[in-house]
Every structure is written in C-alpha cells, then in structure tokens.
Amino acid sequence: MITRFSLLLQQSPFAGQSFASALQFARAVLANGxxxxxxxxxxxxxxxxxxxIDLPADEPDLAAQLASFxxxxxxxxxxxxxxxxxRGIYAAEHSPFLAAGLAEFAMRLTGTKVVQF
Amino acid sequence: MTQAFITVGEQSLPLDKHGYLQQLSDWTPEVALAFARLEQLSLTDAHWEVIYFVREFYQQFNTSPAIRLLVKAMAEKLGPDKGNSKYLFLLFPEGPAKQATRLAGLPKPAKCL
Amino acid sequence: MQAILLIQTASPFNQAKAREALDLALALAAVEHQVSMLFQDDAVYQLLPPADNPTDAPAPLKAFQKSFGLFALYDMGPCLVCQQSLNSRGLAELVLPEGFRLADSAQIRTAMQQADQLIRC
Structure with missing residues (x-):
C-alpha cells in the first residue's frame, strides 16, 4: 500500500524554517511516488x-509557494x-487556503502518517 | 442579527461581536427569554433542560460545548434519547450548540470542533 | 481510528500553545481516535491547581485546565506526567490531578512505541 502523509505546520512562515522544510518534504513525497x-x-x-503579506521581490514568499504547489x-x-x-486573520476571497476545523484534520488523518513542521 | 446590546426588562446588556452575551455574569433566565424572542423560539421545558445543561457544562469544564461534545455529554448524563443530534436540532433548528450556548449566556463555541 | 500520543510541552502561561494543544487533543478524540497524553517539560506547570477566579491569579489567565475533566468523557488516556520534568522543576511532590500518573523514561518509551502517531505541541 502506498503511504499517504498528513503534514501539520505550527510555526509562523516567517519565524522559522517550517514552511521551507515542509515544502521540500512535500516535493520529495510526490517525487518518490x-x-x-x-x-x-x-x-x-x-x-x-x-x-x-508583502515581501520584497528578492525574499521568497514561502506561504505563496506552498499555496501554488x-x-x-x-x-x-x-x-x-x-x-x-x-489572531485576527481572515482569508481573502478565492484564497488558496481552505478554512477548516481541527475535526477535519483529525478525520483526514486516519490512514496517514503525520509529519510535523 | 448583529446588535451591540440586548434589552432585558429595563436593562441593556452588552453583546460580543458574535451577538453573544459579553459578560457571563449578566445572565438571568430573562436573558434566555430575550434571546429566544430574537431567534423566534418558544421555550419549552426541553429547551430549558438543555440551557441549564450547557451552563452546568461550562461551570464544570470552563468551555462552551461544540456540537459533538454537547451530544456526547448529554448522552452520558441524560441518556441516548436526549443525547443525539436529531433531538437537539428539533429543539434548536439553527444549530443546538450555537443557539443553546447563546441563550445560556455563554461564549460562542469554537467553530472548528 | 489510530492510537495517538499527544506530547504537551507548553507552560500554561503560554496560553495559545497550551490551549491549542488541548483543543487538538479533544478534536482528535471527538472523531474517535484513541488519544493518550504526555505532559513534559514546562507543560507539567499546567498541572498546578489553577486559581478559581482568574482575577486572583498572578497573571490574568483562563483556567483552561478545567477542561481536563473532559478527558474521561472522551475515554482519553492514559495521561502521563514526565517524572524527570517534575523533578527538575522542584515539583516532585506535586499531587497530580485525578486520572494523571507519573511516568519514568522507560514508561514514556513504551507509551511512544505503542502509539501509531506522535504529535508534539
């Protein structure tokens, strides 16, 4: 059976390396089938x-990269x-990020391996 | 449905952003009746049982029960006839956890659970 | 359904982190996962008896620990408390709340091996 993964991110995209790591990990997951x-x-x-979010052109926007991936x-x-x-955060209309609940995370988790970033 | 105050008798009680009571300690049964009028519910003994149940739940666990938790806790205490979502939705058609906690003067339960 | 060991590490003064770990535990249990917990590092401070009235507390915190009473309702457990973390914080004598029990490193290792998933918060 092919392993399926659930990735759980908990850090700010700016205050840690979690988004960069998660993105690399996600690419590797798919590349390896x-x-x-x-x-x-x-x-x-x-x-x-x-x-x-407004970053200078020469700083990678990891949130946007993860969304487009x-x-x-x-x-x-x-x-x-x-x-x-x-945290006072509202998604834009047609945001690539989908509003969900912990219950949805918990239900999707069944049959997957959780990796935290 | 958004308003900053609810009128109960002579008093105007402040509401939070979601239209729930701002001060938990402002609650009296008349507050529940006032919310019920706004939501066009006529309260029966069965409604009051749920309202007092969620108030007790809050006092014990310091959290407003979302729907799954409400069903589970009601089933545990009052048996499966009352601890099921069909029964609760008949009483509170707009969503039992959402409506019962509002009438009971509690904070809005977490959306995500 | 999976056996999940949730490892709590946040002090109760870190309200967001400690509280969100609790919400996650309850959500996992609500969809019928078998959730057990380990209180480690500064999370052992969560087990100190909270002030009943938040305004009496040294810092204005919500006593979310009252929600630990929900663990029994959801058949969650065991709730392990890291002995080493207590010792190093001078809390070796702490009377644990009902349903919590001490675990040494061997017992923690066993609990980790028995779980399908570990989630650290």
Whole structure:
C-alpha cells in the first residue's frame, strides 16, 4: 500500500524554517511516488493565510509557494479557522487556503502518517 | 442579527461581536427569554433542560460545548434519547450548540470542533 | 481510528500553545481516535491547581485546565506526567490531578512505541 502523509505546520512562515522544510518534504513525497492527504496549518502557521503579506521581490514568499504547489498538485491546503480568528486573520476571497476545523484534520488523518513542521 | 446590546426588562446588556452575551455574569433566565424572542423560539421545558445543561457544562469544564461534545455529554448524563443530534436540532433548528450556548449566556463555541 | 500520543510541552502561561494543544487533543478524540497524553517539560506547570477566579491569579489567565475533566468523557488516556520534568522543576511532590500518573523514561518509551502517531505541541 502506498503511504499517504498528513503534514501539520505550527510555526509562523516567517519565524522559522517550517514552511521551507515542509515544502521540500512535500516535493520529495510526490517525487518518490507517495501521496499527500492534506497540509494543515495550525497555531502560528495560520499567519500564512493573511492576504496582506508583502515581501520584497528578492525574499521568497514561502506561504505563496506552498499555496501554488498545493494548487498545482491538487492537495488540500487547510487552516484552522479558530486559530486564525484568534489572531485576527481572515482569508481573502478565492484564497488558496481552505478554512477548516481541527475535526477535519483529525478525520483526514486516519490512514496517514503525520509529519510535523 | 448583529446588535451591540440586548434589552432585558429595563436593562441593556452588552453583546460580543458574535451577538453573544459579553459578560457571563449578566445572565438571568430573562436573558434566555430575550434571546429566544430574537431567534423566534418558544421555550419549552426541553429547551430549558438543555440551557441549564450547557451552563452546568461550562461551570464544570470552563468551555462552551461544540456540537459533538454537547451530544456526547448529554448522552452520558441524560441518556441516548436526549443525547443525539436529531433531538437537539428539533429543539434548536439553527444549530443546538450555537443557539443553546447563546441563550445560556455563554461564549460562542469554537467553530472548528 | 489510530492510537495517538499527544506530547504537551507548553507552560500554561503560554496560553495559545497550551490551549491549542488541548483543543487538538479533544478534536482528535471527538472523531474517535484513541488519544493518550504526555505532559513534559514546562507543560507539567499546567498541572498546578489553577486559581478559581482568574482575577486572583498572578497573571490574568483562563483556567483552561478545567477542561481536563473532559478527558474521561472522551475515554482519553492514559495521561502521563514526565517524572524527570517534575523533578527538575522542584515539583516532585506535586499531587497530580485525578486520572494523571507519573511516568519514568522507560514508561514514556513504551507509551511512544505503542502509539501509531506522535504529535508534539
């Protein structure tokens, strides 16, 4: 059986290397013939959903890179809506990040291996 | 449905962003009646049982029960006839956890659970 | 259904982290995963008895620990408490809340081996 992964991100996209690591890991998962069930943003990782992120052109926008990777590969990129609300974060209309709950993360987790970043 | 205050008798009680009571300690049964009028519910004994149940739940666990938790806790305490979502939705058609906690003067339960 | 060991590491003064770890544990249990917990590092401070009234507490914190009472409702457990973490914080004598038990490193290792997944918060 092909292993499926759930990735759980908990750090801010700016305050740590978790988004860079998760993106590399996700690419390696697919390149090696495994599958990704979900990428779920929790805790400070929901800061990535913020539509107002504005970075200088020469600094990589890891949140945007992760979003476009997930769109290309059709991988559900979910975030915890309660964690976002507590931080005053609202997604833009047609955001690539999908509002979800912990319950959805928990249900999708069945039959997958969780890797945290 | 968004308003900053709810009028109960002579008093105006402040509400939070979601239209829930701002001060938990402001609650009296009249507050539940006032919310019920807003939501066009007429309260029966069965409604009051749920309202007092969620208040007790909050006092014990310091958290507003979301729907899964409410069903589970009701089943445990009052048996499966009342601890099921069909029964609760008949009483509170807009969502039992959402409505019952509002009437009971508790904070809005977490959306994500 | 999976056996998940949730490792809590956050101090109760880190409200976001400690609280969100608790929410995650409850959500996992709500969809019928078998959730056990390990309180390690500064998370052992979560087991100190909280002040009943937040305004009496040294810092204005929500006493979210009351929600630990939900563990029994969801058949969660065991709730292990790292002995080493208690010792190194001068809390060796702490009376643990009901349903919690001490674990030494061998017992922690066993709990980790028995779980399908480990999630550290």
């Amino acid at each position: 495994y599958q990704l069930e979900q990428i779920f943003l929790y805790e400070d990782a929901v800061l990535a959903v913020q539509p107002g 997930c769109q290309q590969q059709q991988i559900p990129l979910l975030y915890c809506v309660t964690a976002a609300e507590k």
